Amino acid sequence: MIRSGARVTLRNGSPADVARLTAIRGEPEIARRWGILEEGEIEEFVAEEKTFVIEVDGEVIGATQYGEEDDPMYRSASIDVYLTTPSHGQGLGSEAVRILARYLIEERGHHRLTIDPAADNAAAIRAYEKVGFRPVGVMRSYERGPDGTWHDGLLMELLADELIDESAQQGQPTTFHSAFPILSTRDVGRLLGFYEGLLGGEIRYRFPADAEPVFVTIGIGSSEFGIAVDEEAPEGRGGQRAAMWVYSDDADGAIERLRAAGVMIVDEAADQPWGERMGRVLDPDGNEVLIGSRSGTSQA
Secondary structure, three states, X not given: OEEEOOOXXXXXXXXXXXXXXXXXXXXXXXXXXXXXXXXXXXXXXXHOOOEEEEEEOOEEEEEEEEEEEOOOOOOEEEEEEEEOHHHOOOOHHHHHHHHHXXXXXXXXXXXXXXXXXXXXXXXXXXXXXXXXXXEEEEEEEEEEOOOOOEEEEEEEEEEHHHOOOHHHHOOOOOOEEEEEEEEEEOOHHHHHHHHHHHOOOEEEEEEOOOOOOOEEEEEEOOEEEEEEEOOOOOOOOOOOOEEEEEEEOOHHHHHHHHHHOOOEEEEEEEEOOOOOEEEEEEOOOOOEEEEEEOOOOOOO
8 A cells, every 4th residue: 555645655564674674763762662672573573464664765664554343333443653853843643643644544445543652652643633532531550661660641543523624734834832840050959859849740752862951841740841952041149040941833934924923033043962943032021031942752
């Protein structure tokens, strides 16, 4: 089978794809979500009828697959997908899922599709929402990660008449969909001692992962905030130590939209070392606002 969209092509795999897919599955971000490859796993994958490699301009950037429930009372299909890390944040995952969803609805006759990203994989969740998937509920301790701990999953579903056509999204304004504050400090460890050690917060993300962090995300209950190193952060009382990070579906488009509205642009949107794209603006009171696009549409 070969199915193509504006940029993405899905086709059945072959032994020639094994090396490339193995390399993608070995990328740290993909391995964290999909686990460690077992011997012969990719060879079996490319031989399956319900699996496809994802290509852009002739280059393999990932893979997708579907499963089917054939009981007439519960007939439905499920989707999984992953992309190589450099292809995250470009809408390619949404397009791949949309192509496969249309195939399952129009050619396989399914009226209901499901997908189940990790509950903390906000980028994947947003990518699937663009296709028309809606959150149903959190599946607690749903899957075990490579580190041996159990993680929550999010069940999402799409009915046949809810599939969003890509052309329907063209021309729509850039949207903003989540925000959180970031505290600046000269000493991350000092603040971790307070927020993690005394307030019971947990580190949900750190960069870099294998060295002294320059940024961490702390979770307390259902809330999250960041702590970032800034060698010029004020000490003692007074001075600005916080900025607001706002996620957009398109950082570049968001910056242009804000510029047109007369907002002060401090930094243009640019790729960041941790894999996201970010620009910097000032609100009317001079507070710093970071406009970012999430990386990744990797499925858990």
